Amino acid sequence: MSVNFFVNGKTSSEVRAALCGLSAIAAGFISGFLGAGGGAVLLLALRAIYGREAKTPYAAALCVTLPTAALSAAIYTVKTGLDISEAIRFIPFAVIGGVCGALFMDRAGSRTLETVFALIALTGGCAALLR
């Protein structure tokens, strides 16, 4: 049985679907295990599969991370006894911050923000690793 992985130099739809599925499972695992990062992994994978120019990856990754995060949060609450009353206090700040960010998105230099975010994340990540 021969599987046609590539059609005219492009990934065939079946292989693309399989890669998307595997990437989503991996992203979901990271999201559940670390409580973050799944969206970034999925975005990276979808960009590799669909190409950098496609607009699908970003919106799809963002939409997929929401139900994943909701389920992860539910499991964390049940399995780790997460104090919901403590966590709920952060929600208003998250909502206002999210709305401000979404409105700011059109005007912000996303590349600059990305670099600043990466530098802070690198510092924080190293601090967590070395502590």
Add this chain to the structure above:
Amino acid sequence: MKFAVCFLTSALIGAGVGGGGLFTVYLSLSGAASQLTAQGINLLSYIFAAAPASALSYRRYGPDLRLITFLSFCSVIGCVFGALTAPAVTDDALRKIYGAFTAAAALFVLMRRRSLLRLG
């Protein structure tokens, strides 16, 4: 302070830059919560921070609903395994894994940014 960090990281999430990981790092390193609790709080706040950006990008780009449903299904399967595995790891090990992942992701972004600059 932790509410200000929540606001700032949520703004980064809303802007589509990312930032959920930073809130966990802050909560964990400042001693405000254990690594596992920090991850749980971060997940909950992420849902509310990402919702506006998701709605906006969905309206703007109109991604394929079938693709989103398929990816969500696969992602949920992985997430169940991940969320059930996390409590089995010690808090210290989880923080180190988290730190390594965050640092690696940040390095990747910086390297990609550098190569894009070089390409002009």
